[in-house]
Amino acid sequence: MPASHRTRHALRYLPVLPAVVLLLVFLAGPVLWAFHASLTNAGLTGRHARNPDWVGLENYQRLFQDPVFPLSLALTLLFVAGSAILGQNVLGLALAVLMRRARPVVSATVGTAVVAAWVLPEIVAAFAAYAFFSRDGTLNQLLGSVGVAGTDWLYAVPMAAVVLANVWRGTAFSMLVYRSALGGVPGELTEAAQMDGAGAWQRLALITLPVIRGSIATNLMLVTLQTLAVFTLIWVMTGGGPATGSTTLPVLAYQEAFKFGDIGYGTAVASVLILIGAVFGAVYLRLLREQRP
Incomplete structure (x- = not known):
C-alpha cells in the first residue's frame, strides 16, 4: 500500500481520536486501576493506604467465602430482572403503545x-421514594384514608420497595425509546393484518415486536447496565438493610471500601460487578448483531 494511501486511511480515524483518548483516560484507566487494587490489600487509611501489599487473588478467595456475597449477587440479579428487564422495559413498551392510541391531551399528560x-x-428522586414508602409516608397515609393498615415497607419488603422506586424512576427512558421505535413501524403492515382479521394482541406480537426487535435489544442493554450501577436510590431508601436485606453489589462495594476502609476488598466486589456488566453487554451485543439483515 502506498504511503500516501496509508496516510489518507489513517486520517479517516483522526476525528474519533479525542473520543478514544477520553475513553482510555476516564473509562479504561479507572477499570484497570480497580482490577489492580483488587489484587492488593489497599486501605482507606493507615499504612496500607500509602503502601499497599500485593496479595494476588486473596480478596477474591475471601469474596467467595463471604456469606454476604452470594446474597448480594442474588439481590443484584433480582433488582435488575425486576426493575429493568421486566419493569422498565415492559412498562415502557406498554406506555408507548397506549400513548400512540390515546388522545393527544391524554398522551401529553401521561408522558x-x-x-x-x-x-x-x-438524590431528589431517592428522597421522594423514601418519603413514599416510609412508615409515616405517603403510601401508608393513602392506605389509612381508606381504612387499610399500613406497614414499614422499607423494613418488611425492602427489595420490592427499591424495585418499584427504580421502575418509577427509569421507565421514561424505555417509553421514549419505544415511542420512537413504534413510529418506524410501517402502517401498511398493521393495516393489512387488521384487514386479515388480526386482533390488537396479534398485531403487536406478530408485526410490531418483530419490527422493533433491534430497539428492544438496545433498550434492554442500556437499562440493564444502568440498573446494575444503581447505588444512590438504594442507599438513601434502605442503606442496604434491614441487615443485608437490600445489599446489592454496588452497596456492598461501597460499604467494604468506604465504611470499613478495605479498598482492596471493595474493589474486588466492584470488579465482579464490572464482569457481570460485561457479560450482559456481550449477550445484548450478540442479539443486536443477529438483528442485522
Whole structure:
C-alpha cells in the first residue's frame, strides 16, 4: 500500500481520536486501576493506604467465602430482572403503545408525568421514594384514608420497595425509546393484518415486536447496565438493610471500601460487578448483531 494511501486511511480515524483518548483516560484507566487494587490489600487509611501489599487473588478467595456475597449477587440479579428487564422495559413498551392510541391531551399528560420522575436529580428522586414508602409516608397515609393498615415497607419488603422506586424512576427512558421505535413501524403492515382479521394482541406480537426487535435489544442493554450501577436510590431508601436485606453489589462495594476502609476488598466486589456488566453487554451485543439483515 502506498504511503500516501496509508496516510489518507489513517486520517479517516483522526476525528474519533479525542473520543478514544477520553475513553482510555476516564473509562479504561479507572477499570484497570480497580482490577489492580483488587489484587492488593489497599486501605482507606493507615499504612496500607500509602503502601499497599500485593496479595494476588486473596480478596477474591475471601469474596467467595463471604456469606454476604452470594446474597448480594442474588439481590443484584433480582433488582435488575425486576426493575429493568421486566419493569422498565415492559412498562415502557406498554406506555408507548397506549400513548400512540390515546388522545393527544391524554398522551401529553401521561408522558409529562412519566418523564418528570426521570428528569429529577437522582438524590431528589431517592428522597421522594423514601418519603413514599416510609412508615409515616405517603403510601401508608393513602392506605389509612381508606381504612387499610399500613406497614414499614422499607423494613418488611425492602427489595420490592427499591424495585418499584427504580421502575418509577427509569421507565421514561424505555417509553421514549419505544415511542420512537413504534413510529418506524410501517402502517401498511398493521393495516393489512387488521384487514386479515388480526386482533390488537396479534398485531403487536406478530408485526410490531418483530419490527422493533433491534430497539428492544438496545433498550434492554442500556437499562440493564444502568440498573446494575444503581447505588444512590438504594442507599438513601434502605442503606442496604434491614441487615443485608437490600445489599446489592454496588452497596456492598461501597460499604467494604468506604465504611470499613478495605479498598482492596471493595474493589474486588466492584470488579465482579464490572464482569457481570460485561457479560450482559456481550449477550445484548450478540442479539443486536443477529438483528442485522
